Amino acid sequence: MSYRLYYWTGLQGRGEFVRLCLEDAAAPYVDVARKEGDEVMAAFLDGDEAGALPFAPPFLKSGRLVIAQVANILQYLGPRHGLVPDSESARLYAHQLQLTVTDLVAEVHDTHHPVATGLYYKDQRDEAKRRSKDFRENRIPKFLGYFENALSRGGGKHPLRTHSYVDLSLFQVMAGLDYAFPKAMAKQKLPLLRDLAKRVADRPHVAAYLASDRRVPFNTNGIFRHYPELDG
Numbered sequence: 001m002s003y004r005l006y007y008w009t010g011l012q013g014r015g016e017f018v019r020l021c022l023e024d025a026a027a028p029y030v031d032v033a034r035k036e037g038d039e040v041m042a043a044f045l046d047g048d049e050a051g052a053l054p055f056a057p058p059f060l061k062s063g064r065l066v067i068a069q070v071a072n073i074l075q076y077l078g079p080r081h082g083l084v085p086d087s088e089s090a091r092l093y094a095h096q097l098q099l100t101v102t103d104l105v106a107e108v109h110d111t112h113h114p115v116a117t118g119l120y121y122k123d124q125r126d127e128a129k130r131r132s133k134d135f136r137e138n139r140i141p142k143f144l145g146y147f148e149n150a151l152s153r154g155g156g157k158h159p160l161r162t163h164s165y166v167d168l169s170l171f172q173v174m175a176g177l178d179y180a181f182p183k184a185m186a187k188q189k190l191p192l193l194r195d196l197a198k199r200v201a202d203r204p205h206v207a208a209y210l211a212s213d214r215r216v217p218f219n220t221n222g223i224f225r226h227y228p229e230l231d232g
Contacts, residue, residue, distance in 0.1 A: 003029040004061040006041045006054075011222040012176075012215075014105065015058040017070045018077075020168040023209040025081035031214070033057075071098040074165045083165040090160055097150060097159055097166045101173060104143045105223055108180065111135045112225050121220075121227070132230035136184040140177065144190055147173075151192040158196070171200035176224030183231045 003022060007015030022029045033040055041057055043049045044066065051066030059068035060076070067073050075095050078084030084094045114131040115124040147170055150159040159166050174197040178185050200206055209215055218224055 001028075001063065003027060004032050005029050005058060006032050006044065006061070007058040009033050009038055010216065011219060012172075012224075013058075013222050014070050016172055017101075017169050018058050018060065018073050019214075020172055020206065020209070021074055021077050021081070021083060021165050023214075024168055024203060024205050025077070025083060026205050027077075027081055071095060071102055074098055074169070078165045083163070083168075085160055085162060085164070094160055094164055094166050097147075098169060100143070100146065101166075101169045104139075104173060107135060107139055107143075108176065109223050111180075111230060112227060121225075125229075128227070128230060132181075133232070136181060136232055140181065140184055140188065144177075144188060144193060148190050148192050151196060156192055157199075167196060167200055168206070171197045171206075176218065179218040180224040180226050181231050182226070 005015065005018060005022065007013060044054055044059065045056070047053050049066070051064060052068065054066065054068035058070060058073065059066055060073045062076070067076050078094065079091070084091050111132040112121050112128050113119070113124065114127045121128065154161050158164065170193060174193055201210060218226070220226070
């Protein structure tokens with residue numbers, strides 16, 4: 001069975017966390033909007049399709065199931081593809097870590113859109129500078145320090161002591177922050193996260209994906225955006 005992933009075209013965004021999971025698992029999937037256009041998602045978002053009602057992309061169609069929200073999608077895919085341990089405690093911890101990634105991603109978005117999502121960046125540039133200064137100085141160390149500690153507690157290689165979808169999401173976080181805030185990230189001492197990110201990038205299916213045209217480059221339409229004035 002092939003999954004159907006729905007997300008906006010032309011950017012990585014939140015959909016990339018799901019793509020990395022599917023690619024690492026070598027799971028067959030169709031990136032639907034890239035083939036049929038963004039308008040194909042409207043029927044789901046308007047409630048005209050059967051299944052659960054998504055608030056926004058990404059959402060995944062698996063048979064008759066419609067599953068939305070990144071952490072929810074990964075909680076579904078993980079057990080099906082060996083990307084989370086079997087125990088209930090481990091699965092709950094994986095979900096907890098992924099929800100914390102979700103919190104971090106929301107704060108990354110708000111560095112360039114601190115006032116309103118509906119406004120252009122140029123309309124909130126001054127506020128973005130103030131928000132980004134706090135993000136660089138306080139939030140990056142707090143979040144990444146937490147994940148570094150989680151890796152240490154997991155034995156140094158994986159937060160869950162084995163490869164999981166959380167590893168893939170932490171790779172994406174590191175890649176995105178390195179793109180958006182290279183100067184700030186250069187100041188962080190994160191040996192375990194750096195090692196994890198390299199090992200994930202070297203995984204055969206992930207490496208093939210990163211080298212393919214399916215991996216849309218980071219750009220100023222996504223969550224992780226590089227504006228030099230926001231990097232200090």
